[in-house]
Amino acid sequence: MTRILHLSDLHFGTLEPGIEGKALALAKHLRPDATVISGDMTQRARAEQFRQAQAFAAKLPQPVLAVPGNHDAPLYNLFQRLTAPYAGFARTFGAELEPCLHIPGAVLQGVNTADPYAWKRGRLRTGSLARMQQNFAAAPAEYWRVAVLHHAPVPAADNTPADIADAPRALRDLGQTGAQIVLSGHTHMPHWGMAETAQGMLFVQVGTAISTRRKTEANDIGLLELDPWGVTLRTWLALPGQDFREGPQARFRYEGQHWVKEG
Numbered sequence: 001m002t003r004i005l006h007l008s009d010l011h012f013g014t015l016e017p018g019i020e021g022k023a024l025a026l027a028k029h030l031r032p033d034a035t036v037i038s039g040d041m042t043q044r045a046r047a048e049q050f051r052q053a054q055a056f057a058a059k060l061p062q063p064v065l066a067v068p069g070n071h072d073a074p075l076y077n078l079f080q081r082l083t084a085p086y087a088g089f090a091r092t093f094g095a096e097l098e099p100c101l102h103i104p105g106a107v108l109q110g111v112n113t114a115d116p117y118a119w120k121r122g123r124l125r126t127g128s129l130a131r132m133q134q135n136f137a138a139a140p141a142e143y144w145r146v147a148v149l150h151h152a153p154v155p156a157a158d159n160t161p162a163d164i165a166d167a168p169r170a171l172r173d174l175g176q177t178g179a180q181i182v183l184s185g186h187t188h189m190p191h192w193g194m195a196e197t198a199q200g201m202l203f204v205q206v207g208t209a210i211s212t213r214r215k216t217e218a219n220d221i222g223l224l225e226l227d228p229w230g231v232t233l234r235t236w237l238a239l240p241g242q243d244f245r246e247g248p249q250a251r252f253r254y255e256g257q258h259w260v261k262e263g
């Protein structure tokens, strides 16, 4: 079994008091094969916020795959936003904004969907799609293909439309890369596979792991347990001031090109 821990929208600068240690303790206890952070490491892309996010990520179970979110480019420093939007992210999380990670049983491809020319909306670039398709095609046939994006081309849990340029096209293009599972954040609302589409992909959105910028009552962290037949999505929720407790889970079976929810 391959186990992937999924956190998102850390938003350092707006942390829920006392939650950092609880999230790290949970992550260590779960002992995943890899940890994914699907964007928005910081609230305002400040150097100190990146430093704190990096220190947190270094204590998570390794390897860690992180991608930028719209909050990881400076909002008020327009010059930097347009000339070197991800300099702060690159200094702390590495120059590769679209890392590819192989772990036993899965290949994970990071995608930078943040767009410094938009306020918060994302976009899926042609180059990202090509890289993803190439890396997925080169991976062993039995490996799961997992894409990690900040913005997903599907609606949020409350049916808010996808916050990405030309979502129907982005969804179609993503489906042609070979991606089977798509992990994302941005909505601050967990959405455990309910946005499964006909494109053969299972979309898994999580909320904010440790920030006060919740749109639901709890912070949440997800865990994917992948086996040759499908995936079990597990989740842990923390109400303000409380520990993380295991929440709902769902099981999806992969039937060669499409997903079926079990139970």
Ligand SMILES: [Fe+2]
Residues within 6 Å of the ligand: 009, 011, 040, 069, 071, 186, 187, 188
């Ligand atoms: Fe966010």
